[in-house]
């Protein structure tokens with residue numbers, strides 16, 4: 591099992607005596623190589639679930655396991671990528687990709703070789719000596735993915751990596767990420783507000799309730815082309831899956 595949440599709850603202390611329950615008794619499993627998206631209303635605990643997977647927060651109760659090991663703190667099993675690419679502006683792209691390896695004490699030659707391989711996987715060959723400001727938003731996100739993959743994590747956590755991009759760049763980047771991740775065989779957890787993105791990229795979608803977040807539905811996306819969202823996009827069933835999500839999230843009622 592790549593990832594397992596068992597009856598996980600998380601509350602945060604609030605000012606004064608009380609506490610705020612963000613995640614309520616959440617259980618789910620993610621198989622090795624599976625791509626799972628988490629959708630749900632704003633503030634329902636999606637990022638908290640990612641942070642607990644990365645070991646940045648500890649559950650208040652319940653257990654999180656990555657590769658069958660209890661997560662007790664930040665660890666090398668997990669690679670985290672955010673909406674903002676967080677590339678270091680003073681480092682070239684290749685030096686940015688090498689950053690995590692450097693921090694882990696990997697030697698110079700191996701570092702460069704692994705970084706060059708990921709640069710290629712993320713379709714950035716020829717840009718190794720460029721600086722982040724010289725790249726487009728989409729390219730920067732690909733560089734950030736290369737940096738995440740370079741440390742060879744068992745699980746990749748993506749927190750809305752496409753949300754700041756225009757529609758066309760987004761589609762191309764979703765495609766590029768999907769292909770790279772499938773080829774690398776990485777288990778992936780994606781947080782997104784974009785319901786069609788969830789359908790286009792996932793094997794399975796977890797739908798969370800309003801805060802405190804509980805899993806209210808698990809939808810298996812039984813469609814081909816997980817590695818090519820651009821191809822999946824034209825399948826008629828995509829709309830049906832999106833409508834299912836819409837219904838679970840009660841979006842029509844909320845709009846009325």
Ligand SMILES: Nc1ncnc2c1ncn2[C@@H]1O[C@H](COP(=O)(O)OP(=O)(O)OP(=O)(O)O)[C@@H](O)[C@H]1O
Nearest residue numbers: 602603610612631632633634635636637638639801
């Ligand atoms: N470190 C923290 N301290 C206190 N409260 C927190 C902390 N982190 C998150 N929360 C609270 O927990 C709840 C869930 O937050 P979280 O960021 O996980 O939601 P989300 O579903 O990712 O939201 P969004 O979709 O808006 O990004 C929110 O009410 C938030 O204010």
